[in-house]
Amino acid sequence: MLSDRSYWAFLIIIFGILAGLLWFWLIPNQFVEYNLGVNLLTSSIFMVFTVFFLSYLISLREKREWKTVKIWVRKMIGRQLYHVFNTLARFIYPKQFSPAPSKDEILKILEDLNEMEKPSLTDYAFNYYLPKPADSISLYDLKVLFKLKDYLNDLEIKYFRFMEPEICVALSEIRNELDNIESDFDLLRTDETAEDVVEKSMASSVLKIMKEIYKLHKIGIEIYRK
Secondary structure, eight states: OOOHHHHHHHHHHHHHHHHHIIIIIITTTTTOOOHHHHHHHHHHHHHHHHHHHHHHHHHHHHHHHHHHHHHHHHHHHHHHHHHHHHHHHHHHOOOOOOOOOOHHHHHHHHHHHHHSSOOOOOOHHHTTTTSSSSSHHHHHHHHHHHHHHHHHHHHHHGGGGGGGGHHHHHHHHHHHHHHHHHHHHOOOOOGGGGGHHHHHHHHHHHHHHHHHHHHHTTTTTOOOOO
């Protein structure tokens, strides 16, 4: 079954071919009476422009109707990435920041981390999460963090048509690094002596996530909880 866009394109092609046949073959070779041919040619050209114009109007209306969906999708991505940022940025950012950072504070931290080249885990990471969560709150934070990976994946699958390619690429990179971090925690649960190996790997994954979040901020996704 043809889509609406294919249907309009099909009509434009048909009327365009008809106009071409009339102008270059049927009228010059007198297969069609001249006045009748001119009338058919005029009608064909008019139909081509009419179909094209209607197609444009319908496309414009669809974009306006779905604009609110696109805004909503971006807002949901920003909300989820806020939680990713608020948990993981503390793993490598050397300075303390508030439990609920403001937009300006988030941007400053992301800018600093985007310039960072050699990350290392902070005391915060070791005090609350490594080699295992220090309390029920830290454990809960990790569970939420890794659930967000699946939520971001669901958002991308359901609403990819409202996302630019660079958004999809960034989200894929973030999910991959969250997978790596989850694997690092799984390794530590089975072998706490692997902490030295995990430390470097986890710091690198966190920094990659922060840089991808910064890219998304730069293309207009607001990283904030509201």
